[in-house]
Amino acid sequence: MPAAIDIKLASATRDTAQKIKWLVTPTSDAWITQALANLDTVLLDHSHCERKAAGVALSLMSRYPSNEKLVRELTAIAREELEHFDQVNRILEQRGVALAPLPAPPYGGGLKAVVRRNEPDRMLDLLLVSGLIEARSHERLGLLAEHLPDRELAKFYRSLMASEARHYGTYWVLATTYFARDVVDARLAELAIAESELLTTLHPEPRIHS
Amino acid sequence: MPAAIDIKLASATRDTAQKIKWLVTPTSDAWITQALANLDTVLLDHSHCERKAAGVALSLMSRYPSNEKLVRELTAIAREELEHFDQVNRILEQRGVALAPLPAPPYGGGLKAVVRRNEPDRMLDLLLVSGLIEARSHERLGLLAEHLPDRELAKFYRSLMASEARHYGTYWVLATTYFARDVVDARLAELAIAESELLTTLHPEPRIHS
Numbered sequence: 279m280p281a282a283i284d285i286k287l288a289s290a291t292r293d294t295a296q297k298i299k300w301l302v303t304p305t306s307d308a309w310i311t312q313a314l315a316n317l318d319t320v321l322l323d324h325s326h327c328e329r330k331a332a333g334v335a336l337s338l339m340s341r342y343p344s345n346e347k348l349v350r351e352l353t354a355i356a357r358e359e360l361e362h363f364d365q366v367n368r369i370l371e372q373r374g375v376a377l378a379p380l381p382a383p384p385y386g387g388g389l390k391a392v393v394r395r396n397e398p399d400r401m402l403d404l405l406l407v408s409g410l411i412e413a414r415s416h417e418r419l420g421l422l423a424e425h426l427p428d429r430e431l432a433k434f435y436r437s438l439m440a441s442e443a444r445h446y447g448t449y450w451v452l453a454t455t456y457f458a459r460d461v462v463d464a465r466l467a468e469l470a471i472a473e474s475e476l477l478t479t480l481h482p483e484p485r486i487h488s
Numbered sequence: 489m490p491a492a493i494d495i496k497l498a499s500a501t502r503d504t505a506q507k508i509k510w511l512v513t514p515t516s517d518a519w520i521t522q523a524l525a526n527l528d529t530v531l532l533d534h535s536h537c538e539r540k541a542a543g544v545a546l547s548l549m550s551r552y553p554s555n556e557k558l559v560r561e562l563t564a565i566a567r568e569e570l571e572h573f574d575q576v577n578r579i580l581e582q583r584g585v586a587l588a589p590l591p592a593p594p595y596g597g598g599l600k601a602v603v604r605r606n607e608p609d610r611m612l613d614l615l616l617v618s619g620l621i622e623a624r625s626h627e628r629l630g631l632l633a634e635h636l637p638d639r640e641l642a643k644f645y646r647s648l649m650a651s652e653a654r655h656y657g658t659y660w661v662l663a664t665t666y667f668a669r670d671v672v673d674a675r676l677a678e679l680a681i682a683e684s685e686l687l688t689t690l691h692p693e694p695r696i697h698s
Binding site for chain 1: 536539540542543546549550553554555556559560563564566567570571573574577581586587588589
C-alpha cells in the first residue's frame with residue numbers, strides 16, 4: 279500500500295474505515311444519518327450494488343479472457359456477489375420492500391470517467407477503480423453493521439465483511455500481478471483521491487455510494 | 489409446449505435431442521465429428537459460453553429489476569453458470585489449454601437480430617431466445633457426453649446435464665409467468681424455427697454453436 283494513502287483516521291466511530299487503507303477520506307456522519315433514516319432505500323440500493331459488482335467482474339473477465347489468474351479470482355468474486363445479491367433480496371422480501379429500479383448516484387459514472395482509454399492503462403485503472411468501489415462498499419457496509427439498531431440486520435452486514443474485504447484485496451493482487459508495484463502505487467494514489475472527491479458532497483438521494 | 493415443435497426425432501444417436509422439445513432440428517452428425525476432432529477448441533468455446541450465459545442472466549435481471557420471480561430464478565442460473573465456467577476452466581488447465589479469446593460463431597448474433605425492439609415483445613423474445621440457447625447447449629453437451637471417448641470428460645458433461653435442462657425450463661416458466669400461454673407458444677414456434685435455421689450450415693470453426 280502506498281504510504282500517502284495509509285492514513286490513520288481520527289473519528290472514534292470509524293473503526294472499520296481505519297482498516298481500509300485505500301480510502302483517502304472516511305465516510306461522513308451525514309451519510310450514516312441519511313442511510314439509517316432511509317434504510318429500505320439503502321437496502322434496495324445495496325441489492326443493485328451486488329448485482330452490478332458481479333457484472334463488473336464478468337465484464338473484466340470478458341475483456342481480458344487470456345489472463346488466467348484474473349479469470350479465476352474474478353469468477354470467485356462474481357459468485358460471492360451473486361450470493362450476497364440473493365441474500366439482500368431475501369431480506370428485502372422479508373421487509374416487504376418490492377424490488378424496483380433505482381437511479382444510480384454520480385459515484386459510479388464519475389469513477390468510470392477517470393478510467394484511461396488505452397491499454398494497458400485501461401486494465402490497471404479498471405482493476406483499481408473496481409477495488410476502490412469494493413473498499414468503499416466494505417467501509418459503508420461496516421458502518422451499517424456498527425450503527426444499525428436492528429440486531430439481525432447488523433449481524434447480516436457483519437457476515438458480509440470478510441468476503442467484501444477479500445474483494446478489494448483481490449483487485450490489488452491482480453493489479454500487482456500484471457503491473458509493476460510502483461506503477462500501481464502511483465496510480466492508486468491518484469484514483470483514491472478522485473474516489474474520495476466524488477463523495478465530498480453527500481448525494482441527496484440515499485444510496486450506498488451517496 | 490406447442491405441438492408444432494414437439495417433434496419426434498428419428499436418429500438413433502439422438503437420445504438427448506429427442507427429449508429437447510424446443511429444438512425443431514436435431515444437431516447433425518457433422519457437428520459431432522467436427523467437435524470430437526477439435527475437442528480443445530470446443531472446450532475453450534464451452535468456457536466462453538458459460539461466462540456469456542451468466543452475463544445474459546445478469547443483463548436480464550438488470551433490464552427487468554422489478555420482476556421478483558425473474559430476478560430470483562436468474563440469480564440461481566447465473567450462479568450455476570459461473571460454477572460450470574470455473575469447472576470447465578479447471579479442465580482446460582488440466583489439459584494444458586491456455587485461456588484465450590475465441591471469435592464467436594454467427595449463432596448468437598443471428599438470434600439477437602430476431603429479438604423485437606419494443607417492450608413487452610422484447611422481454612418475451614429475450615426469455616425465449618435465452619431458453620433456446622440453453623436448450624441447444626443442453627443437446628450439444630449431451631452429445632459430447634454420449635460420444636466422448638475420454639470417460640472422465642464424458643462424466644463431467646453428464647454431470648452438467650441436469651442443471652442445463654433446468655435452465656431452459658426456467659426460461660419457459662418465466663415466459664409463461666409474464667405472458668399468456670398462447671402468445672408464448674406462438675412466438676416460441678417462430679423463434680425455434682429461426683434457431684434451427686441458423687445452424688443449417690455447419691460453421692467452419694468448431695464451436696458449441698457451430
